[in-house]
Amino acid sequence: MKQIDKKLFGSFIAQKRKEKNMTQQDLADKVYVSAQAVSKWERGKSLPDITLLMPLANILDVSLVSLLEGKEEVDPKAEGLLEKMVGINEDVKVSKGKINKKRLGILLIILAAVCLEYLILYKKFNLEIANFLTPGILGVIFSTYLWLAVDERLPSYYDENRISFVAQGIFRMNMVGVYFNNKNWKKILTYLRIWIILLMVIYPMAGFLNDKYAMIAMSVVIITTFAPIYVISMKNQ
Structure with a gap:
């Protein structure tokens, strides 16, 4: 199988990016990666994830x-075939769909209990x-999205770069000092x-607590939201 020329690939990206008057950060923002990742591509140090x-x-x-x-001049007949090859990640989506059915059943039981x-x-x-009412409505929305729509696997470029930002659909997570990768992401997602x-x-x-203890309870909620994620991240860098 023909190997991709990383240097040529990177130079071409840099050329096209500059033609569109985009900085490395501009391009990085559009595909949700770091500017460092784009820099590595353009220097021929690594290749982007297939997705x-x-x-x-x-x-x-x-x-x-x-x-x-x-390069600009290529065989047009190869385009359709290559797009089909890139489309192999559809198999992952099918697999993910099967897992979602299982998660859906578990989630419905939990929500019924709540x-x-x-x-x-x-x-x-x-x-x-x-x-x-508020925790119930927000809980249903967020738990449904976290359980069913957020993928448990990150693109491989997360393993190659120190990225502290995850974006999947409407889900956004950015934590200073936490670098997401496939060693810690599934554990973090499971915790969430x-x-x-x-x-x-x-x-x-909290409705049974007075104001003093209600404030303490809120502090505990905030701490338990973020602290475990930092711990999980540090243990699975």
Whole structure:
């Protein structure tokens, strides 16, 4: 199989980027990577993840074959074949869909249990609806997205660069000092999924606390949101 010439590939990206009056940071922002990653591509030190090839080609207004060949004149017949090859990540999406069905079942059971808790708090303990309406609505939205829509695997360029920002759809996460990679991301995501459910369960209990203890409880919530993520990250760099 023909190998990609990293130097030629990188020079071509740099050329096309400059033709569009974009800085390395501009290009990095468009494909959600660091400027350092773009710099490595352009210097021929590394190649982007396969999932970035089509977005890069579209941003630079070149064909996929031209991008990989590092030149303008290419065989047009090769374009369709190459696009099919890049499309192999569709298999990953199918696999992810199967996993989502399993997660969906678990999530529905958990949410049903939370609803039962809220009903008991309302009926038996006369807790006002306002105490669990907000955490309930936000919890359902965030837990559904975290459990079903956020991918457990990051593109390989996260393993090659120190990136502290993750963007998947509407999900955004940026933490100073935390560098996401495939060693820590699944563990961090698992923690966030569990944390949001626990928050839905525990938060309404604040309705039984006075103002002093309610403030302490809020501080605990904030600490337990971020501190474990830092710990997980440090242990799995």
